[in-house]
Structure formats: structure tokens, C-alpha cells
Amino acid sequence: MVCDDYKDLLMGYLDNELSAEQRRRFEEHLAGCSDCTAELEEFKKLKAITDEFSLAEPEDRIWQDYWGGVYNRIERGIGWIMFSVAGIALAIYCGFKAIEELIKDPGIEITLKIGLLALIAGLAILFVSILRERLYFWKRDRYKDVRM
Template sequence: MSKDKREMLAGYVDGELPENERLAFEKELSENEELRAELEEFMTLKEMTGIMSYADLPDEVWENYWQSLYKKMERGFGWILFSIGAIGLLFYGLFQFISELFYNPSVPILVKIAVTVLALGAVILLVSFSRERLFAYKHDRYKEVKK
């Protein structure tokens, strides 16, 4: 079927064709059995969906919509501030800890070595796990399969 006819069929079903196009399409319809069958199929579909509408929510949900949204905004802002503060404190604590560890002569050399090795191990593990997860995700042939 030509592109024009497809578009006209859709427009005809929805009553969107101007008068002259509608008349031309009806003439085409009277001569084209395939087109009539498609029209019938589409009209049935339109009739079926015509008896349905999307569900709505109870009135009290709509009444509390703004309040609920405002709380989300407030909490979002709270989380941003909390995260900035926490990250700042974390870096400050880490800086203090490293300074204390390496510049304080009273800390035994064994502790300094152990902490360095521990940190190095943690970094290697983190990189290794991340790489593995990334590799698994990229090569998962079934990631689009619905479970």
C-alpha cells in the first residue's frame, strides 16, 4: 500500500481528513477490497480502545501531590548538603590520618607499612572487581532478555 493511502487510512479512521481527501479516500475504498479489510480492522481496534480509559488516582492522592513533591525537593536538598558535608569530612579525616601516620615519628614503622599495604590491597581489589563487573556487563549476551 502506498504511503499516501496509509496516512489517509489513519486520518480517515480518526476523522482527520479534510472533505476533499475524505471523498477521494471513500472512492478508493469502494474499489479496493484490501483497503476495506484494513479499515474494518482499524475501526474494530478503535471501538475496543474507545471503551477504555486510563486509571486515575484517588482524590486524596492528588490533594497531597504537591506536599509529597515538596518533601522530595526538601529531602533532595538535604541529601545534597549532607553529602557535601560528609565528603568534606571524609577527605579531611583521610588527610589528617595520612599526615599523622607518615609525619608522626612516634607511629611504629610496622604500622605505617601495614596501613600502606592495606590501602594498596584495597585499591587493587576495587579495580579488579570493577573491571570484572564491567567486562561481565559488556559481554552479557542475555542482558536484554527479560527474566
Template sequence: MVCDDHKDLLMGYLDNELGEEQRRRFEEHLSGCPDCSRELEDFKKLKAITDEVGLAEPEDRIWQDYWSGIYNRIERGIGWIMFSVAAIALAIYAGFRVIEQLIEDPSIEITLKIGLLTLIAGLAILFVSILRERLYFWKRDRYKDVRR
């Protein structure tokens, strides 16, 4: 078991991250502490075998096409936003036109008018409710915010 006070120095020594003074101090400690010396040797072995593990380079075309993959996603994202906004705006406009015609059309019975208007109102309430629920959960999503 390594001395508690020397864990940080042990890692720094192993990774060559210590200043001259810290290094000298830790080497002094090592000469009189068999536990830390043993631990250091174990960590050296571990570091050596961990350093041998390398991640495979992908084919060159991955790097060549990397930016175009990102560019396409950005472009498509903008496309989807424009499409969604336009679709919602058109749906709202069409909804208003339908309601307007329903009310103004004298050939449609009043009962049918009430029924159709209630149906449209119900759909609108359901849509707003689902949208509000989605927004509620989105706001509380812990992975939504990017930590800066």
C-alpha cells in the same frame, strides 16, 4: 489486505484527521476498493472497542498529594547531595589528619607506619577504581541521557 498507498489515509480517515480534499479522495478510493472498505470496517470495530477501555481515575488524594510527593523527593535529593559531599570532604580531611599524625608520631614503629600507610593507600586506590568503573558504565548507559 489494504492497498499499501492508502494505509496512512485509512488511519487518518478513521481518526478524523484528514483534510476535506484527502477525505474526498479516500472516499472515492473506498467506493472502488472492497479490500480497503473491509479493512476500514474492521478498524472501526476495533477503534470502538478500544475507545471503550478507559483507565480508572485514582482517588482525589493522589492529585492533592501529587506535588508534595515531588517536592519531598526534590528536597531529599538536595539533602542527599549535601550529605554525600560533606561526608566525602570530611572523610578526606580525616584521612589526611590520620596520615599526618601517623608520620609525626615518634612512638609508632616505622614498620607499623609503613603497614598502616600501605593499608590506607590500598583503600584509596580501591575507592578510586570503583568510582572510575561506576562513572565508565554510567557514561555508557543508554537510558541515562534524556532525548530532547
């Protein structure tokens, strides 16, 4: 077992992250502690292996096209937002016009008018309910927040 107080220094020593003073203190400790010396040797072996390990570089075209991919997504996102806002605004406008025409049209029976209005109201309630539920779960998604 490594001495607990020297665990951090052991990692720093291994990764060459210690100040001259910390290094001297750790080396003094090492001189008298066979457990830490043995553990350091084990970590050195592991580091030698992991230092040789590398991930495969992707083809050059991935880097050449990278910004293009990001840019397209940004542009597409803006396009979708504009499309959605315009679509919702148009749907609401047309909906109101249709309801207005329906109410004003003397040729349609009152029962049919009530039925159609109830259908539209039901659809609107369902839409709002689903939207609210989505927002509720989105707010509770633990991984959506970006910690600052």
C-alpha cells in the same frame, strides 16, 4: 490487504485527522476498493472497543498529594547531595590529618606506619577503581540519556 498507498489515509480517516481534500480522496478510493472498505470496517470495530476502554482513576488524594511527593523527592535529593559532598570533604580532611599524625608520631614503629599507610592507599585505590567502573557503565547506559 489494504492498498499500501492508502494505509496512512486509512488511519487518518479512522481518527478524523484528515484534511477535507485528503478525506475526499480517500472516500473516492474507498468507493472502488473492497479491500480497503473491509479493512476500514475491521478497524472501526476495534476502535469502538478501544474507545470504551479506560484506565481506572486513582483516588483524589493521589492527585492532592502528588506535588508534595515530587517536592519531597527534590528536597531529599538536594539534602543527599549536600550530605555526600560534606561527608566526602570531611573524610578527606580527617584522613589527611590522621596520616599526618601517624607520620609525625615518634611512638609508632616505622613498620606499622608503612603497613597503615599501605592499607589506606589500598582503600583509596579500591574506592577510585569502583567509582571509575560505575562511571564507565553509567556512561554506556542506553536509557539514561534524555533525547532532546
